[in-house]
Amino acid sequence: MFLLQIDSTxxxxxxxxxxxxxxxxxxxxxxxxxxxxxWVMIPLAILFFLGLVIFVERYLTIRKASAKKSAxxxxxxRQSILxxxxxxxxxxxxxxxxxxxxxxxxGLLRIGRPIKEIEGAIENVGKxxxxxxxxNISILGIVAGIAPMLGFVGTISGVIRIFYNxxxxxxxxxxxxxxxxxxxxxxxxxxxxxxxxxxxxxHILNIMVDRVILRLETDAVEFIDLLEEPGR
Numbered sequence: 001m002f003l004l005q006i007d008s009t010x011x012x013x014x015x016x017x018x019x020x021x022x023x024x025x026x027x028x029x030x031x032x033x034x035x036x037x038x039w040v041m042i043p044l045a046i047l048f049f050l051g052l053v054i055f056v057e058r059y060l061t062i063r064k065a066s067a068k069k070s071a072x073x074x075x076x077x078r079q080s081i082l083x084x085x086x087x088x089x090x091x092x093x094x095x096x097x098x099x100x101x102x103x104x105x106x107g108l109l110r111i112g113r114p115i116k117e118i119e120g121a122i123e124n125v126g127k128x129x130x131x132x133x134x135x136n137i138s139i140l141g142i143v144a145g146i147a148p149m150l151g152f153v154g155t156i157s158g159v160i161r162i163f164y165n166x167x168x169x170x171x172x173x174x175x176x177x178x179x180x181x182x183x184x185x186x187x188x189x190x191x192x193x194x195x196x197x198x199x200x201x202x203h204i205l206n207i208m209v210d211r212v213i214l215r216l217e218t219d220a221v222e223f224i225d226l227l228e229e230p231g232r
Contacts, residue, residue, distance in 0.1 A: 040154030040187045048194045051143045054136050055201040062208045065099050074219045099129035137205050144198035151191020158184025
């Protein structure tokens with residue numbers, strides 16, 4: 001019985017030790033990890049918020065340009081032109097406040113001039129509108145490239161510091177090396193996550209812009225064809 005009690009006590013002690021270790025592991029919070037990353041986490045945080053602000057702002061802007069209201073604009077303008085109500089078509093384009101509306105409005109202002117001139121005016125406005133949609137998207141590409149490299153620089157500088165301290169103290173301890181190393185790897189992990197976010201966001205926005213461009217080109221061709229119809 002005495003031996004059984006000792007064995008039971010040992011098992012309880014081991015279980016308690018495991019629970020304590022698990023609790024300590026749980027106490028390693030996400031914010032604590034970020035703080036342990038060091039000074040490199042500051043520029044990484046700036047890059048993250050910069051990328052987030054640009055992505056949200058561009059996403060909402062491009063989404064507005066491809067909204068259903070813009071999609072229905074061409075059919076409404078077409079109906080107004082066919083009925084001879086050019087003022088109504090101009091009002092529709094002006095009130096839409098969309099890239100397509102500004103393109104069609106420029107074309108309507110040129111009605112009566114050669115088709116080539118109207119087509120050139122629409123094309124120029126279209127290029128300007130596309131450049132507005134693409135504004136700051138390239139910054140996301142820059143963030144996607146810089147963030148992982150910056151995180152890697154933080155890790156390398158931390159590893160150099162660890163081995164420098166070991167050379168001074170002449171104390172090679174796995175605990176010291178692994179403890180310092182996992183803290184410095186935080187910068188690499190953070191940089192990679194920010195880079196992935198920026199990379200995905202960059203391509204999502206470019207895909208959305210390409211869809212808007214295709215829509216603008218399709219409607220511009222339809223508008224020119226409408227002006228070239230017999231009787232116009």
